[in-house]
Amino acid sequence: MRTQVGIIGAGPAGLLLSHLLYLQGIESVIVETRSREEIEETIRAGVLEQGTVDLLNAIGVGERLNKEGHFHEGFELLFQRKRHRIHVHELTGGKYITVYAQHEVLKDLISARLQTGGQIRFQAEQVSLHDLDSERPKIRFRQGSDGEWQDIVCDFIAGCDGFHGPSRPSIPAARRTEYQKLYPFGWLGILIQAPSSAPELIYARHERGFALVSTRSPEIQRLYLQVDPRDDLANWSDDRIWTELHARLETDDGFQLIEGPIFQKNIVSMRSFVCDPMQYGRLFLAGDAAHIVPPTGAKGLNLAAADVQVLARGFSLYYRSNQRDYLDRYSEICLRRVWKAERFSRFMTTMLHRDEQHSPFDQRLQLAELEYLTSSRAASVSLAENYVGLPLEF
Ligand code: FAD
Numbered sequence: 051m052r053t054q055v056g057i058i059g060a061g062p063a064g065l066l067l068s069h070l071l072y073l074q075g076i077e078s079v080i081v082e083t084r085s086r087e088e089i090e091e092t093i094r095a096g097v098l099e100q101g102t103v104d105l106l107n108a109i110g111v112g113e114r115l116n117k118e119g120h121f122h123e124g125f126e127l128l129f130q131r132k133r134h135r136i137h138v139h140e141l142t143g144g145k146y147i148t149v150y151a152q153h154e155v156l157k158d159l160i161s162a163r164l165q166t167g168g169q170i171r172f173q174a175e176q177v178s179l180h181d182l183d184s185e186r187p188k189i190r191f192r193q194g195s196d197g198e199w200q201d202i203v204c205d206f207i208a209g210c211d212g213f214h215g216p217s218r219p220s221i222p223a224a225r226r227t228e229y230q231k232l233y234p235f236g237w238l239g240i241l242i243q244a245p246s247s248a249p250e251l252i253y254a255r256h257e258r259g260f261a262l263v264s265t266r267s268p269e270i271q272r273l274y275l276q277v278d279p280r281d282d283l284a285n286w287s288d289d290r291i292w293t294e295l296h297a298r299l300e301t302d303d304g305f306q307l308i309e310g311p312i313f314q315k316n317i318v319s320m321r322s323f324v325c326d327p328m329q330y331g332r333l334f335l336a337g338d339a340a341h342i343v344p345p346t347g348a349k350g351l352n353l354a355a356a357d358v359q360v361l362a363r364g365f366s367l368y369y370r371s372n373q374r375d376y377l378d379r380y381s382e383i384c385l386r387r388v389w390k391a392e393r394f395s396r397f398m399t400t401m402l403h404r405d406e407q408h409s410p411f412d413q414r415l416q417l418a419e420l421e422y423l424t425s426s427r428a429a430s431v432s433l434a435e436n437y438v439g440l441p442l443e444f
């Protein structure tokens with residue numbers, strides 16, 4: 051089999067890239083290990099930057115998002131029993147925070163891809179990359195453990211296979227530098243059936259640990275609680291979860307957390323990670339395959355969307371005018387913005403989480419940071435512009 055761009059992974063990065071290429075008349079094939087059902091049911095991100103929403107609209111997959119998404123003009127920081135609103139819309143010249151679940155974005159993208167004849171090979175096994183430094187790199191896989199081996203011969207390969215996929219390790223170790231920071235924090239996420247407790251997201255810093263109030267629909271809410279990343283869900287009965295959430299979200303201003311049946315629970319650990327460069331020969335990494343941020347800044351999916359816009363532009367220039375220099379600068383262009391998102395995500399994470407290693411001095415600094423952010427317009431503007439997403443640099 052032959053294609054122009056072979057894409058590994060049908061997450062946000064891979065699907066968006068494939069659709070962007072289709073719109074420019076460039077062929078691609080996506081190879082994905084999971085089934086369509088599994089992809090469409092995995093609960094992950096919720097917050098989309100304005101630029102990501104604009105992109106989804108521009109490529110014609112924004113219809114359901116516009117009907118079912120929630121468009122917030124701000125969010126709240128809760129500390130010392132008080133909520134402080136960051137009026138993002140006003141501070142950023144009219145941008146919105148959009149809450150629309152990642153798996154809904156994926157459903158919309160998969161459906162758009164399949165309707166326009168896109169090829170997605172779901173449930174591929176033993177996916178591997180070959181001949182990356184030649185003119186004809188290959189993706190090899192099989193469907194079913196006794197299925198035949200299949201090769202896709204490509205002009206380029208896009209490694210959109212997330213943090214654990216095979217693309218990044220296919221770059222020789224001597225040709226990449228990996229920067230990493232681990233955190234002693236995890237998030238226990240729950241989905242509940244209940245009306246929303248607040249009109250906007252609440253990020254709470256509390257002596258007992260971080261908590262986050264988010265939403266999915268008028269009937270379904272998403273809540274997160276800082277836990278030990280090695281903790282076991284079995285230790286977290288519904289009662290214990292509610293007790294912790296109530297304690298961390300208690301205010302003197304009348305906020306009431308509305309409870310409801312918990313129908314999904316999971317624990318995720320967090321890290322900061324960057325691979326530099328994000329390319330090798332004819333392989334280009336995009337999204338979580340190249341970089342990870344802790345979820346506190348709500349940046350991961352949005353960074354994936356930014357990468358693939360740069361990459362699609364590079365492929366378009368290559369095929370339309372035989373220009374290779376933009377593709378050669380892909381990594382450099384993306385990493386400038388990636389590092390700023392790494393900075394912001396780490397900043398939000400360390401400011402809001404309880405750290406056992408923190409001295410009383412560190413704790414007072416966290417509070418001073420929060421007080422500064424919520425009382426200085428300059429600081430609020432900086433927070434807001436990072437939260438809605440820094441401009442894309444092409
Ligand atoms: P992935 O979504 O990981 O997709 C990679 C795909 O590659 C997967 O479908 C996988 O099955 C496939 N794959 C893996 N290995 C192979 C292989 N060998 N062969 C073929 N395919 C393979 N981001 C935000 O922007 N906003 C948020 O609010 C936000 N909140 C988050 C909350 C939580 C709790 C978590 C965990 C993450 C959150 N994120 C958020 C981050 C976001 O979910 C990720 O950054 C995003 O999914 C990255 O997309 P991706 O396409 O790069 O990778």
Ligand code: DHB
Nearest residue numbers: 095096264345346347348
């Ligand atoms: C959600 C996830 C985040 O990482 C975040 O910062 C805000 C909201 C969510 O899943 O709704």
